[in-house]
Amino acid sequence: MVNGKIALVTGATSGIGLAIAQRLAAEGADIVMHGRSADPLAMRDLCRGLSAREGITCAYIAADLSIPEEADRLAREAATALGPIDILVNNAGMQHVAPLEAFPPEKWDQIISLNLSAAFHLTRVVFAGMKARQWGRIINIASAHSLVASPYKSAYVASKHGLLGLTKVAALEGAEAGVTVNAICPGYVLTPLVQKQIPDTAKARGITEAQVVRDVLLAAQPTKKFATVEEVAALTAFLCTPGAQSITGAALPVDGGWTAH
Ligand code: NAD
Numbered sequence: 001m002v003n004g005k006i007a008l009v010t011g012a013t014s015g016i017g018l019a020i021a022q023r024l025a026a027e028g029a030d031i032v033m034h035g036r037s038a039d040p041l042a043m044r045d046l047c048r049g050l051s052a053r054e055g056i057t058c059a060y061i062a063a064d065l066s067i068p069e070e071a072d073r074l075a076r077e078a079a080t081a082l083g084p085i086d087i088l089v090n091n092a093g094m095q096h097v098a099p100l101e102a103f104p105p106e107k108w109d110q111i112i113s114l115n116l117s118a119a120f121h122l123t124r125v126v127f128a129g130m131k132a133r134q135w136g137r138i139i140n141i142a143s144a145h146s147l148v149a150s151p152y153k154s155a156y157v158a159s160k161h162g163l164l165g166l167t168k169v170a171a172l173e174g175a176e177a178g179v180t181v182n183a184i185c186p187g188y189v190l191t192p193l194v195q196k197q198i199p200d201t202a203k204a205r206g207i208t209e210a211q212v213v214r215d216v217l218l219a220a221q222p223t224k225k226f227a228t229v230e231e232v233a234a235l236t237a238f239l240c241t242p243g244a245q246s247i248t249g250a251a252l253p254v255d256g257g258w259t260a261h
Contacts, residue, residue, distance in 0.1 A: 001241045003028035008078045008085045010034045010065060010122070011092030013043060015191030016141055019229035020089055020236045025050045027237050029087065030057040032078040036092070037062055057082060065092050065118035066110050075125035084133065085126045087240055090119035090163075091141040095193055097152045097200040108155040115159035116166070123170055127179070136179035137240045140167050141232070144187045144255045152204050164251055171249030180248035182239055187255025188217045190226040223256030 007024045011017035013035035025031050031050060037043050040062060047058040059081040063074040079085055093115045096107040119140055130136025146164040149157045164183050171181040188194055194217070201212045218224050231254055238244055253259050 001027050005029045005086040006082045007087035008032040009089040009091060013037050015193060016229050016232050017091040019233040023233035023237050025054040025056050030082050032082055033060045034074055035062055036064055066113040068121050071118045071121035072125055075122050084129045087137045088122055088126050089139045090122060095156050095197050097197050097204055099152055100154050103154055111155035112159050116162040119163055120166055130179045131177035134178040138170060138181040139236050139239055140183045142183035142185045144185050144253060144258050146183060146185050146251060147259045168249045175248060182247060183251045184232055184235055185251050185253045186227050186232050187221050187258040188226050189229060221256040221258045225256060227254050227256055
């Protein structure tokens with residue numbers, strides 16, 4: 001379905017981003033894998049594996065997307081490496097869990113920069129080309145926390161609500177030019193990002209890690225199951241098909257019913 005298209009996936013070295021890169025490659029897209037990785041050898045191996053398995057071209061670029069200039073550089077180097085970007089998946093993100101009064105201001109700045117501003121910087125660079133070519137797909141990996149809040153996640157919830165706002169504006173601006181922009185809003189998916197917050201949440205709430213999983217993370221998820229990276233990747237791939245061309249500006253939950261509450 002996406003044969004010959006070029007996709008840039010941020011945060012593609014683990015979790016949801018890796019599953020999306022793998023799925024788009026399996027559908028025939030050439031992939032620019034982005035990672036923060038200080039380990040270029042690991043990224044090279046991931047890329048080689050993907051190329052060999054799917055017969056596509058893969059490039060990898062490291063960048064710290066909490067720095068605006070790095071986001072600009074990534075977008076430009078990606079286009080130089082493989083060609084104009086047709087599909088942009090803004091996936092890289094981070095979390096920090098702490099009560100508001102103890103929330104470190106530098107963490108706030110870092111989370112807003114990575115989870116929200118990086119998507120703006122990357123979109124800004126690729127948008128004109130997508131519009132000129134009359135085809136583009138921008139998929140922002142937002143969160144159920146774009147729609148509802150949880151305590152102790154001030155920066156994350158603010159950044160993800162902001163990302164949904166950016167999604168809607170970009171959707172309106174790209175609509176007549178064949179560029180769709182959507183936000184996928186996963187509930188809890190068991191990836192390193194979630195695994196890392198379990199001990200912090202346990203500390204913030206004074207409960208055990210098992211209680212965090214049962215009573216906090218999955219408490220609001222009616223299926224009582226984590227969503228999977230493959231499910232998020234499948235929706236991303238669908239949004240790139242002709243059947244999805246009228247879906248734009250949408251917030252699409254993959255949350256086991258969480259936001260139906
Ligand atoms: P993950 O920790 O496995 O992946 C995060 C990715 O972001 C990694 O590739 C990491 O290298 C990259 N990254 C982190 N800091 C970076 C920086 N400064 N510069 C560049 N890249 C950086 O986590 P994940 O769960 O796969 O998260 C992917 C996205 O999905 C995030 O935006 C997250 O907010 C969102 N999300 C996750 C869940 C979940 O339950 N896991 C739920 C909703 C939304």
